[in-house]
Amino acid sequence: MPVVLVVDDSPANREMIRLFLASLECDVMLAPDGPSALALIESSPPDLVLLDVRMPGMDGYEVCRRIKAMPRGRLLPVVMITGLSQTTHRVMALEAGADDFMAKPVEGAELIARVRSALRLRELYNTLDGAEHVIFSLATAVEAKDSFTERHTQRVGESARLLGERLGLPEQTLDTLYRGGMIHDIGKIGVADSILHKPGPLNESELPQMQAHVAIGESIVRPLRSTSGLLPIIRHHHERFDGSGYPDGLRAREIPRVARIVSVCDAFDALVNDRPYRNRCSTEQALAVLRAGAGTQWDPETVELLASELPRVQALGAA
Numbered sequence: 143m144p145v146v147l148v149v150d151d152s153p154a155n156r157e158m159i160r161l162f163l164a165s166l167e168c169d170v171m172l173a174p175d176g177p178s179a180l181a182l183i184e185s186s187p188p189d190l191v192l193l194d195v196r197m198p199g200m201d202g203y204e205v206c207r208r209i210k211a212m213p214r215g216r217l218l219p220v221v222m223i224t225g226l227s228q229t230t231h232r233v234m235a236l237e238a239g240a241d242d243f244m245a246k247p248v249e250g251a252e253l254i255a256r257v258r259s260a261l262r263l264r265e266l267y268n269t270l271d272g273a274e275h276v277i278f279s280l281a282t283a284v285e286a287k288d289s290f291t292e293r294h295t296q297r298v299g300e301s302a303r304l305l306g307e308r309l310g311l312p313e314q315t316l317d318t319l320y321r322g323g324m325i326h327d328i329g330k331i332g333v334a335d336s337i338l339h340k341p342g343p344l345n346e347s348e349l350p351q352m353q354a355h356v357a358i359g360e361s362i363v364r365p366l367r368s369t370s371g372l373l374p375i376i377r378h379h380h381e382r383f384d385g386s387g388y389p390d391g392l393r394a395r396e397i398p399r400v401a402r403i404v405s406v407c408d409a410f411d412a413l414v415n416d417r418p419y420r421n422r423c424s425t426e427q428a429l430a431v432l433r434a435g436a437g438t439q440w441d442p443e444t445v446e447l448l449a450s451e452l453p454r455v456q457a458l459g460a461a
């Protein structure tokens with residue numbers, strides 16, 4: 143049974159909406175303000191949020207923006223109940239990320255129609271979400287196959303997101319950094335174990351097979367609309383700052399910024415963790431390796447940004 147969360151500071155309004163929804167096959171949760179709604183979404187995510195705009199403290203626009211910034215809120219439909227009929231308020235609702243809006247006073251028939259339509263949208267989102275889950279499960283399988291220590295990809299995603307936050311990048315890009323950091327090497331699922339695990343340098347015939355993982359990754363992810371924003375990271379995370387990387391030989395700022403960030407975070411995390419054929423470096427040694435390769439392999443600004451955020455990046459590792 144779908145769950146509808148009603149957020150309104152007025153107990154009378156909450157009860158009225160609950161009564162209207164009684165004729166629908168759904169469970170109803172109630173929240174009196176923004177912070178408690180956000181906490182509920184975090185602990186037991188609903189399928190739809192009906193959100194009042196005018197509330198003391200955090201208003202509905204801000205609540206909506208925060209919902210859409212949450213990993214599990216991105217695909218959660220939000221219908222804003224504006225009470226204010228001017229176009230500007232409807233525009234503000236849409237700009238805050240609302241999927242739909244309706245004006246007060248709420249009428250039962252309209253509410254039911256809107257809720258039905260939003261729940262259909264949620265069903266569609268669920269299928270997208272399902273496809274995305276498959277991709278992320280594959281990324282976990284790659285991690286096991288690649289013999290990385292546990293949570294490597296998770297830490298790369300989290301540290302890439304953290305650096306993006308420091309750069310003041312928009313929430314959507316932060317989400318791209320997190321998800322792209324996690325699945326950038328998904329194409330390794332198509333690379334032979336004997337090549338992935340070879341302790342020494344790869345020979346002429348092995349190298350192209352290893353490098354093919356970026357194209358394999360692209361072909362896995364491309365059909366999915368919900369992950370299409372991650373393609374630049376998957377394709378370009380082995381470009382080098384001096385243009386000698388692959389697959390396109392991009393240089394410096396030609397390399398998408400998200401790919402430059404993930405590439406530095408990936409290298410750092412690989413260096414400070416054990417691999418089957420070598421022991422981990424200390425943080426200082428890892429930083430020295432990155433600085434030595436800044437300007438040739440890695441983006442110097444990103445390397446220095448990581449250096450300045452080291453305590454927070456290390457805290458991610460300890461989590």
Ligand SMILES: [Fe+2]
Pocket residue numbers: 326327355379380
């Ligand atoms: Fe890679």
